[in-house]
Amino acid sequence: MPQxxxxxxxxxxRRLIRVGASANLLNLLxxxxxxxxxxxxxxxxxRERQTAFDILLDRSPRHAMEALSELGPEAGAHLLExxxxxxxxxxxxxxxxxxxxxxxxxxxxxxxxxxxxxMRGKQETEVEELLEYPEYTAGxxxxxxxxxxxxxxxxxxxxxxxxxxxxxxxxxxxxxxxxRRHLVGVTSLRRLLLVAPETPLKRxxxxxxxxxxxxxxxxxxxxxxxxxxLLAIPVxxxxxxxxGVITVDDVIDVIKDEATEDIYRLAGVSTDDNVFSxxxxxxxxxxxxxxxxxATAFLSAAVVKAFEPTISQATALAVFMPIVAGMGGNAGxxxxxxxxxxxxxxxxxxxxxxxxxxxxxLVGIGNGVGIGVVAATAAWLVQGNGWLGLIxxxxxxxxxxxxxxxxxxxxxxxxxxxxxxxLASSVFITTLTDIFGFFAFLGLGHVFLRHLVAAG
Amino acid sequence: MPQxxxxxxxxxxRRLIRVGASANLLNLLxxxxxxxxxxxxxxxxxRERQTAFDILLDRSPRHAMEALSELGPEAGAHLLExxxxxxxxxxxxxxxxxxxxxxxxxxxxxxxxxxxxxMRGKQETEVEELLEYPEYTAGxxxxxxxxxxxxxxxxxxxxxxxxxxxxxxxxxxxxxxxxRRHLVGVTSLRRLLLVAPETPLKRxxxxxxxxxxxxxxxxxxxxxxxxxxLLAIPVxxxxxxxxGVITVDDVIDVIKDEATEDIYRLAGVSTDDNVFSxxxxxxxxxxxxxxxxxATAFLSAAVVKAFEPTISQATALAVFMPIVAGMGGNAGxxxxxxxxxxxxxxxxxxxxxxxxxxxxxLVGIGNGVGIGVVAATAAWLVQGNGWLGLIxxxxxxxxxxxxxxxxxxxxxxxxxxxxxxxLASSVFITTLTDIFGFFAFLGLGHVFLRHLVAAG
Numbered sequence: 001m002p003q004x005x006x007x008x009x010x011x012x013x014r015r016l017i018r019v020g021a022s023a024n025l026l027n028l029l030x031x032x033x034x035x036x037x038x039x040x041x042x043x044x045x046x047r048e049r050q051t052a053f054d055i056l057l058d059r060s061p062r063h064a065m066e067a068l069s070e071l072g073p074e075a076g077a078h079l080l081e082x083x084x085x086x087x088x089x090x091x092x093x094x095x096x097x098x099x100x101x102x103x104x105x106x107x108x109x110x111x112x113x114x115x116x117x118x119m120r121g122k123q124e125t126e127v128e129e130l131l132e133y134p135e136y137t138a139g140x141x142x143x144x145x146x147x148x149x150x151x152x153x154x155x156x157x158x159x160x161x162x163x164x165x166x167x168x169x170x171x172x173x174x175x176x177x178x179x180r181r182h183l184v185g186v187t188s189l190r191r192l193l194l195v196a197p198e199t200p201l202k203r204x205x206x207x208x209x210x211x212x213x214x215x216x217x218x219x220x221x222x223x224x225x226x227x228x229x230l231l232a233i234p235v236x237x238x239x240x241x242x243x244g245v246i247t248v249d250d251v252i253d254v255i256k257d258e259a260t261e262d263i264y265r266l267a268g269v270s271t272d273d274n275v276f277s278x279x280x281x282x283x284x285x286x287x288x289x290x291x292x293x294x295a296t297a298f299l300s301a302a303v304v305k306a307f308e309p310t311i312s313q314a315t316a317l318a319v320f321m322p323i324v325a326g327m328g329g330n331a332g333x334x335x336x337x338x339x340x341x342x343x344x345x346x347x348x349x350x351x352x353x354x355x356x357x358x359x360x361x362l363v364g365i366g367n368g369v370g371i372g373v374v375a376a377t378a379a380w381l382v383q384g385n386g387w388l389g390l391i392x393x394x395x396x397x398x399x400x401x402x403x404x405x406x407x408x409x410x411x412x413x414x415x416x417x418x419x420x421x422x423l424a425s426s427v428f429i430t431t432l433t434d435i436f437g438f439f440a441f442l443g444l445g446h447v448f449l450r451h452l453v454a455a456g
Numbered sequence: 457m458p459q460x461x462x463x464x465x466x467x468x469x470r471r472l473i474r475v476g477a478s479a480n481l482l483n484l485l486x487x488x489x490x491x492x493x494x495x496x497x498x499x500x501x502x503r504e505r506q507t508a509f510d511i512l513l514d515r516s517p518r519h520a521m522e523a524l525s526e527l528g529p530e531a532g533a534h535l536l537e538x539x540x541x542x543x544x545x546x547x548x549x550x551x552x553x554x555x556x557x558x559x560x561x562x563x564x565x566x567x568x569x570x571x572x573x574x575m576r577g578k579q580e581t582e583v584e585e586l587l588e589y590p591e592y593t594a595g596x597x598x599x600x601x602x603x604x605x606x607x608x609x610x611x612x613x614x615x616x617x618x619x620x621x622x623x624x625x626x627x628x629x630x631x632x633x634x635x636r637r638h639l640v641g642v643t644s645l646r647r648l649l650l651v652a653p654e655t656p657l658k659r660x661x662x663x664x665x666x667x668x669x670x671x672x673x674x675x676x677x678x679x680x681x682x683x684x685x686l687l688a689i690p691v692x693x694x695x696x697x698x699x700g701v702i703t704v705d706d707v708i709d710v711i712k713d714e715a716t717e718d719i720y721r722l723a724g725v726s727t728d729d730n731v732f733s734x735x736x737x738x739x740x741x742x743x744x745x746x747x748x749x750x751a752t753a754f755l756s757a758a759v760v761k762a763f764e765p766t767i768s769q770a771t772a773l774a775v776f777m778p779i780v781a782g783m784g785g786n787a788g789x790x791x792x793x794x795x796x797x798x799x800x801x802x803x804x805x806x807x808x809x810x811x812x813x814x815x816x817x818l819v820g821i822g823n824g825v826g827i828g829v830v831a832a833t834a835a836w837l838v839q840g841n842g843w844l845g846l847i848x849x850x851x852x853x854x855x856x857x858x859x860x861x862x863x864x865x866x867x868x869x870x871x872x873x874x875x876x877x878x879l880a881s882s883v884f885i886t887t888l889t890d891i892f893g894f895f896a897f898l899g900l901g902h903v904f905l906r907h908l909v910a911a912g
Contacts, residue, residue: 007805007807010807033684035683035684035685036683039683039802042803043808070683159649162646162649163649163650172628172645172687189628189645189646189649190618190645192649193615193618193619193645193648193649194619225708226705226708226709226712227491227492227495227526228489228491229491229705230705231628231687231704231705248687248704248705248708249682249685249686249687249704251708252681252682252704252707252708252711253682255708255711255712255715256682256711256715256801259711259712259715259716259718259719260715260797260801262715262719263715263718263719263722263793263796263797264793264794264797266719266722266723266793267722267789267790267792267793268786268789268790269790269793269794273794274794274797274798274803275794275795275798275803275804275812275815276798276803276808276811276812276815278815279815279816279818279819279822280822282794282815282819283818283819283822283823283826286787286790286819286823287822287823287826287827289786289790290783290786290787290790290823290826290827291826291827291830293782293783293786294779294783294827294830294831297778297779297782297783298779298834298838300778301775301776301778301779304774304775304778305775305838308771308772308774308775311767311771311774312768312771315764315767315768315771315774316764318760318764318767318771318774318777319757319760319761319764320757321774321778322753322756322757322760322777322778322781322890322894323750323753323754323757325778326749326753326886326890327746327749327750327753330724330745330746330749331742331746333723333724334723334724334725334742334745334746336723337719337720337722337723337725338720338725338729338730338731338738339731340719341716341719341720341730342730342731342732345712345716346495347498347730347731347732348731349463351463352499352732355732356731356732359731359732359734359735359738362735362739363735363738363739363742366735366736366739366743367739367742367743367746370739370743370746370747371743371746371747371750374747374750375750378754382754382761430782434778434782438778
């Protein structure tokens, strides 16, 4: 965490707000890149953020709206809520249609409807159309301004079209369509420069191109763009007509969001929780997960309770039982993490899951032996009872094997049920390793009780 | 995990290898995109993979080498090890210098040196130069073929230069330099098309451009490209002269790798472990982490051992003690995950860490009260002893507060010591929550022992 540029800006913004130096504040804000502004806004408190945003919005609406868009739809929409529907309708038109759609959708329902009613012309239609695609699909994240030309045009004509095009911001590929507007080819701007102007597009366009359908899941889009190193991928409708384009910068957002989601879900944190979300909202989001864990903790406590008479005769069992359960949980989490990430990266499929199960089981037994022997020796030295060590080692091997198989099968099973494996797996695994750990260790302790009491 | 295209290809590849149909196999392999081929290679066993790769390498060396490059440096280098240094030197020249450098570096040391000695001309120098930059820096991942022209040229001259350039694969930005080759501006290919050929580049180039230095950390590069939505960022040396360019597809790899690294490290899994790494290598990588955990588990067992006499008088304490420790661990993991991700995404800095600590402490106390009350009631109902419930609730609040503060401070502290916070935090947190959980619960149990024994 080096001193960041935005920390310096942040300090100045705060100071200028405090002393009410609006002109200086506006001047400072206008100089920042929208992405940096979003970073600054993200760290201001609600009142400061609204003040800074309002000053910028009145004088540089496009700049303000771009920063708002970078800030994310919820926080962004919140900054606009005090404005009239007319103003909002005008402001969101400063944005690309896909960004405008996200903001409009995040407004309170009634306001959102009024804004859509008030938006006029091309953008209105585009925003409304985008909002019709389900969340997390290609249709929702695409930019509807796709640059597609008839393959019958010449390169010279294409360049003229390109010069006339206004909305199309980041063109690097030029798509070609046949007479029925089906997507048929692609070429790059660079190629346009390398051939004579009278060359037909058809001659230089590559026919075997990748595209995704409007209903393709955004994760699948990200996977394709990333693995084929594309800068953009065209989106087609059900008839293979180009209706939009997804650029690599949108894909980066998808990849980052999905990674955060995986990391969070493994730990039982809700995806919209973060470092600076208000304490009350974090609490509301984290408590339910802890209650689920509490319920499962009582399940494993019930196992311990069943062995209470055994423990009362050999309290050494109480000392070592958390070790068996805890180590199983650790090993299970390792397996689970590798499996969940393997599913997310597309390496693990149903077809090769048997191979994964076999491998993880071997690792589980190996871990159990490796940890069991050391733990048994330590317990023997500490407690002076070889039987206790033996029981500890056996229980450890059993529990590590359970951890490995469960850590593999639970996420694969959840995936088969179309549940995100990252979401629910970890609570299953720790519950299983707690229950099996306690049961194996205390059960063995019960069987060999006279050896423990005799020597203990 | 839908049926993937590569699963179909994979089955055919296996079948063709089994029946020895080399011609058909070659034909099938040649039709696949290098990224897909890498996917197929990744799932073949070592012998099959070598067979398929060798067949392709002999007939379509560039295609084979591109697939090998997508497979990653270690696995890729392994496939080449059977070849002579002369052959390898020839094959790696099919690749871009940055990809070639990764492969050559992953070869066994002696072979790697011979290959470098045998490489000739421009590529040799480029590869050697790239290998001089430390790992994980901009210099290491950049492509040294940066397209930079004197700002004194006209647009027409620039287009001529562009048409003559061979190596420069994905050009979308054109960088301009002053007479001393300092990076001074940038323009896009599209802008070249929009102005008259006699326009000087100086007129259309934007001066205020972003660049990174060769020694910039790759995570920082990724952060800049992602937050400013760039397609490429120029890399400059210490004198601000352009020496390379990093394109967004390399950045995607960095983002994915860093996310995997964070996810893995939080679970104590080594970054080069994955679903299909051999069982023995996974075991060797996971056991050390489990031994660290075992050592800390013995630490917390020592706390329990100190209270053995107390437990022997009130065995109900043994039943509930894992709940306190486990729930603290769960809550600590939630906080830890949010903090580690906040650091990785650049949201959390030293400057705002006090705010984060305050927030997480509040959440910790809130969680403690919320969970404590429910757990206490349940314990009271199960065990019929109100004192036990009270002790459980108090211990839970203490431990959740410890979990929240430790979950915030440990990763921030590790970051200050320049240790990856994802790496070591989780073992610290669970050790702390185990020790404090046992100590708080059993300690309170000891203080109120007569109430527990009287009613128990």
